Amino acid sequence: MATEEEQKRLGAVVSGSLTQGVEVRLDASISVEDMAVGRYVAIEGTKHRFFGMITDVSLETVDPNVAVTPPDVSDPFIAQVINGTTTYGKLEVLPMLTIGGDAASILEGPQPAKTVPAHFSTVKLASQRDVEVVFGAEDEKRFYVGTPLDMETKVCLDVAEFVKRSNGVFGKSGTGKTFLTRLLLVGMLQKNAAVSLVFDMHSEYGWEGKTEKGYKVKGLKQLFPSKVAIFTLDEESSKRRRVNTDVVVRIGYNEIEPEDVELLRQTLNLTEASTQTIYQLAREFGDSKWLETVLNLNEEDGKQLISRLNIHDSTYRNLRRGLENLRRFSFLVPHTRENSVQRILDYLDRGINVILEFGRFDDFAAYILVANLLSRRIYARYRENAEREMGGEVAPSRPLVITIEEAHRFLNPELSSHTIFGRIAREMRKYNVTLLVIDQRPSGIDAEVMSQLGTKITCLLDDERDLDSVLTGTSGKSELKSVLSKLETKQQALIFGHAVPMPVVIKTREYGTAESYRELGFLDAAELKKKTQKDIEDLWA
Amino acid sequence: MDIEQAKSQKPKTKNHSERRIGEVIKASSAEFAAQCYKLDEAPPLGCLVKTEGKPGEIYGVVYDVETQSLEPGRRVVARGEKLDSKDEVFAANPQLSRLLSTDFKVMVVGEVEGKSRHYYLPPTPAAIHSFVYVCQPEEVRGFTESLDFLSLLINAKILVPVDEVIASCLRNASLTHPDSNAFLVKAGKELARMLSNDINRLNSVLKRLR
Numbered sequence: 001m002a003t004e005e006e007q008k009r010l011g012a013v014v015s016g017s018l019t020q021g022v023e024v025r026l027d028a029s030i031s032v033e034d035m036a037v038g039r040y041v042a043i044e045g046t047k048h049r050f051f052g053m054i055t056d057v058s059l060e061t062v063d064p065n066v067a068v069t070p071p072d073v074s075d076p077f078i079a080q081v082i083n084g085t086t087t088y089g090k091l092e093v094l095p096m097l098t099i100g101g102d103a104a105s106i107l108e109g110p111q112p113a114k115t116v117p118a119h120f121s122t123v124k125l126a127s128q129r130d131v132e133v134v135f136g137a138e139d140e141k142r143f144y145v146g147t148p149l150d151m152e153t154k155v156c157l158d159v160a161e162f163v164k165r166s167n168g169v170f171g172k173s174g175t176g177k178t179f180l181t182r183l184l185l186v187g188m189l190q191k192n193a194a195v196s197l198v199f200d201m202h203s204e205y206g207w208e209g210k211t212e213k214g215y216k217v218k219g220l221k222q223l224f225p226s227k228v229a230i231f232t233l234d235e236e237s238s239k240r241r242r243v244n245t246d247v248v249v250r251i252g253y254n255e256i257e258p259e260d261v262e263l264l265r266q267t268l269n270l271t272e273a274s275t276q277t278i279y280q281l282a283r284e285f286g287d288s289k290w291l292e293t294v295l296n297l298n299e300e301d302g303k304q305l306i307s308r309l310n311i312h313d314s315t316y317r318n319l320r321r322g323l324e325n326l327r328r329f330s331f332l333v334p335h336t337r338e339n340s341v342q343r344i345l346d347y348l349d350r351g352i353n354v355i356l357e358f359g360r361f362d363d364f365a366a367y368i369l370v371a372n373l374l375s376r377r378i379y380a381r382y383r384e385n386a387e388r389e390m391g392g393e394v395a396p397s398r399p400l401v402i403t404i405e406e407a408h409r410f411l412n413p414e415l416s417s418h419t420i421f422g423r424i425a426r427e428m429r430k431y432n433v434t435l436l437v438i439d440q441r442p443s444g445i446d447a448e449v450m451s452q453l454g455t456k457i458t459c460l461l462d463d464e465r466d467l468d469s470v471l472t473g474t475s476g477k478s479e480l481k482s483v484l485s486k487l488e489t490k491q492q493a494l495i496f497g498h499a500v501p502m503p504v505v506i507k508t509r510e511y512g513t514a515e516s517y518r519e520l521g522f523l524d525a526a527e528l529k530k531k532t533q534k535d536i537e538d539l540w541a
Numbered sequence: 542m543d544i545e546q547a548k549s550q551k552p553k554t555k556n557h558s559e560r561r562i563g564e565v566i567k568a569s570s571a572e573f574a575a576q577c578y579k580l581d582e583a584p585p586l587g588c589l590v591k592t593e594g595k596p597g598e599i600y601g602v603v604y605d606v607e608t609q610s611l612e613p614g615r616r617v618v619a620r621g622e623k624l625d626s627k628d629e630v631f632a633a634n635p636q637l638s639r640l641l642s643t644d645f646k647v648m649v650v651g652e653v654e655g656k657s658r659h660y661y662l663p664p665t666p667a668a669i670h671s672f673v674y675v676c677q678p679e680e681v682r683g684f685t686e687s688l689d690f691l692s693l694l695i696n697a698k699i700l701v702p703v704d705e706v707i708a709s710c711l712r713n714a715s716l717t718h719p720d721s722n723a724f725l726v727k728a729g730k731e732l733a734r735m736l737s738n739d740i741n742r743l744n745s746v747l748k749r750l751r
Binding site: 071080084086 | 750
């Protein structure tokens with residue numbers, strides 16, 4: 001049942017256009033102060049019902065002289081009379097969807113608005129029912145991510161659609177990107193839409209994270225122990241944090257290819273010439289042996305090498321210095337007994353989500369190196385599998401979502417064409433691998449990649465360039481911009497794109513309380529025991 | 542026959558509680574003038590009065606009250622120099638009440654026919670010698686439920702400041718409504734809409750509504 005509040009008339013449409021949005025004159029009884037950008041309204045047109053979002057609120061007067069000789073509003077009577085007549089509030093509303101109308105359109109569901117409501121159509125706050133019709137109820141495909149502002153209705157994300165394309169989570173530092181991402185990961189896991197591989201730079205998704213106030217929140221492994229595996233690069237860090245890790249990842253020198261080092265050019269402070277030299281060395285010693293060989297060269301051999309390959313001395317020094325830096329990464333070893341990529345793939349094939357913790361190696365060099373190296377191989381395997389599938393040999397592989405943080409380091413215009421992530425973002429779902437990029441500086445990401453992201457979820461951003469970059473190619477850009485820059489710093493996000501029928505500002509779903517865990521599907525020890533008991537009984541019954 | 546006598550002998554109004562105060566002595570489509578039966582007992586400025594018309598009753602708002610000598614050539618002169626009060630002047634000169642008359646002018650604002658109210662000028666003006674009554678509170682309340690009559694008032698071209706008339710009319714009418722403040726706010730808003738292009742005039746009318 002809709003409450004009285006929602007039924008309340010706000011005003012009437014007085015002018016506007018589809019591209020600019022319609023103007024709504026507020027009734028005198030409605031205070032502009034009760035309005036908020038990002039709220040939903042329903043407009044009762046003569047033939048359709050429109051669903052739109054408030055994008056601006058303004059104060060208007062019928063006569064410019066009012067501002068010059070303002071009425072004596074200290075008199076409450078005059079203030080009351082003036083309100084809504086001489087001075088009035090105005091809303092800018094962007095009509096986004098049309099709901100219902102004839103039987104056919106009810107079956108099709110909400111459709112993008114292709115026209116505007118007629119003059120003086122009544123505007124009301126959207127009812128809970130309207131929102132439910134638009135965003136759907138929670139079911140096996142839809143995951144509840146939050147509630148619209150000032151409403152109790154659930155906004156659900158179509159996870160199956162979500163994972164079909166690469167997506168982005170953006171927002172300034174401290175606006176809740178990590179919480180949102182954690183929720184999205186839970187959503188994908190819960191709805192079995194995809195398996196995730198998370199490159200967890202700050203080790204906060206796997207076992208345990210912290211809120212800004214210092215409370216601990218459970219990570220994915222604690223909530224879904226059987227569906228999540230924690231891999232670590234830094235076993236000691238994991239032990240200190242008392243995290244039960246499943247696999248310790250070691251990467252052999254033989255696994256590092258020239259491209260991997262090229263990506264680290266900036267972090268390792270390599271010159272252009274040195275990076276070219278890497279390829280030369282790789283040709284000389286082979287892709288799998290070059291790094292080990294170069295790192296083990298002594299002074300004398302080095303001199304011989306550079307004279308033989310005609311490498312400039314300073315270039316060689318620069319390269320050696322850079323490569324020596326790699327030695328501080330204890331996860332890099334000359335030889336590994338086991339193949340980390342294969343281990344990750346084994347888990348992923350079984351539908352177990354993999355979270356790779358970086359422990360103390362939370363610098364960009366290690367992150368870029370490992371994330372790129374592993375993803376490239378995993379992607380190659382998926383690609384192979386996809387091709388075999390086309391040949392009818394194998395079943396399609398489970399969709400994989402790779403989560404990367406600080407994405408602008410991989411996907412900036414210089415690097416995005418070199419890294420595997422650039423390719424994944426562009427080639428999208430052909431091979432069942434998509435990205436979930438998390439970043440606080442979206443303007444640093446290549447525009448081409450940004451334009452390929454299916455669904456964008458953004459918390460507060462206030463830099464003009466970041467706003468522009470996130471909203472590129474979105475209809476109603478300037479209107480959304482005003483909404484986006486007015487988000488609160490906590491627990492609020494704007495979702496728009498492929499997985500939602502229209503842009504929506506949400507108050508993010510609660511995460512971190514015992515109740516929220518239970519809602520997400522977490523069973524505590526006692527319940528788990530009970531469930532196991534019941535499963536056993538069912539089995540033998 | 543004396544007017545006083547006529548009134549006492551024949552109080553044949555439709556309703557005994559109705560207050561008859563005068564007769565139409567001059568009429569046009571948009572306004573009429575009436576003479577009071579008693580000197581200085583004209584209805585107040587802005588008062589809603591009615592008179593019979595065809596087919597219904599013509600409603601109007603009193604906008605000007607004037608007391609003067611009946612004979613245009615004969616000026617009223619001061620007579621009370623040696624007397625203590627105005628009443629003594631009349632007691633000493635009993636002919637005075639016959640030589641002076643109080644007239645009032647009424648702007649026509651609508652017509653009421655049975656239960657239907659029309660806020661526009663009636664097709665025919667009031668007939669001469671039609672009786673003029675002060676509207677009863679319930680009639681005022683009924684007539685002012687809609688504020689459409691304000692548009693006739695606001696555009697009137699008269700010698701008296703029309704805003705004063707509007708303000709006192711609304712003040713009077715507000716007393717007949719159960720929530721007089723709400724009525725004034727409603728009327729104020731109507732005025733604000735009508736005077737949207739003249740904010741100074743609106744301000745001054747609104748100040749007079751209190």
